[in-house]
Amino acid sequence: MFSVPHEIDLFGIYFPPFFLASALGVLATCLLAWRLNALRLSRYFTNPALAFLAVSAILACLFGTFVLPS
Known part of the structure; x- marks a missing residue:
C-alpha cells in the first residue's frame, strides 16, 4: 500500500x-465566471454571487475527491 x-x-x-x-476551486470558478461574463451567459443567473459560491464549493469538492490525494 502506498x-x-x-x-x-x-x-x-x-x-x-x-x-x-x-x-483550485475558487481559481477555476473565477476563470469560469470570467468566461461566462465574456459570453454574456451570467445574465441568466438570478443571484450571480450565490451561483459563484455554489460552483466554487462544487469544484472544491470535485478537486478534493478526484485530483488531490488525501
Missing part, C-alpha cells in the same frame, strides 16, 4: 489538502 501524506508542504509550511482543493 504511503500518502496527509499534508501538502509548500516552502516548509504544511497545508491540509482541502486548502489546496478550495484554492
